[in-house]
Amino acid sequence: MRETNIRTLYDVQQVLKKFGIYVHVGQRIWDIELMAIELDRLYQQEVIDQATFVTCKLVLNREHKYEEQGVKNNDSRSQATGD
Template sequence: MKTAYDVQLLLKQFGCYVYFGDRELELEYMMDELKEMFLSNLIEKEQWVQGVSILQNELTKVKRK
């Protein structure tokens, strides 16, 4: 995974489609979903860490605007 879109595709594999119309809320929701997927052992720790890092960077960019 390299982009927030890649994280969205991962979530989509598990039936989680994310579109609220508010990018900040979408990113926060995706982070929560990743955490729940990790805690449920649906994804590996590496995927979780990488995904959260990508989303956190994207969230920082969005908040700066």
């Protein structure tokens, strides 16, 4: 299965949805981590091709870094304001 135009987290969700995989754990960063695990399994079982796998993983890595930085920024703001 070859997917094209995978650029966003939503696009990765749509790839997983085609296999009946719906991820909603409660926190976005946890969702991203679980989606990465599910993609690993699909690739290991040769259900998705390498290009789709790599593209999805790159999107997830980018989104994970974005979320980590958001958490760090929120923590530093809380500490600065005494929250």
